[in-house]
Amino acid sequence: MGMSLEDFSGVFQEARESNEKIEREQAELRAAVGNSMRNLKLSDPRWSLYATHLAEFADLAKGRYEAANKRLTGDTWLSDEETGQLRLTAAREGASYRAFKQAIDFIDTLIQRGTPEGEIDGNTI
Numbered sequence: 001m002g003m004s005l006e007d008f009s010g011v012f013q014e015a016r017e018s019n020e021k022i023e024r025e026q027a028e029l030r031a032a033v034g035n036s037m038r039n040l041k042l043s044d045p046r047w048s049l050y051a052t053h054l055a056e057f058a059d060l061a062k063g064r065y066e067a068a069n070k071r072l073t074g075d076t077w078l079s080d081e082e083t084g085q086l087r088l089t090a091a092r093e094g095a096s097y098r099a100f101k102q103a104i105d106f107i108d109t110l111i112q113r114g115t116p117e118g119e120i121d122g123n124t125i
Contacts, residue, residue, distance in 0.1 A: 034114015037107045051104050058100035065093035 041047050068090040072083065 061096035
């Protein structure tokens, strides 16, 4: 004897309700984290200091990355060892630059994810 789709309708309904509950809970958590991060960014002067330091580190890494790439693409003959070291430096500094930028942007990402759809900076659009 085969089973029909109607036999599973209760199971499907329970799964759908469970998924909706999980989605609501996750949305509530994102909103709470977003509010906390918004308060941190707007009210804690240490955040500005943190972001400034990271921006300085990012600028240094970007400068080293650009210098290594400029040397790699320049007219000067480089040994295989120098070429390898410069490629490693460029890769490492490029990754460092991106990591510092992501660390700076992380709170904004958390704030944005915690903002309900149709709302930006607490204002309904």
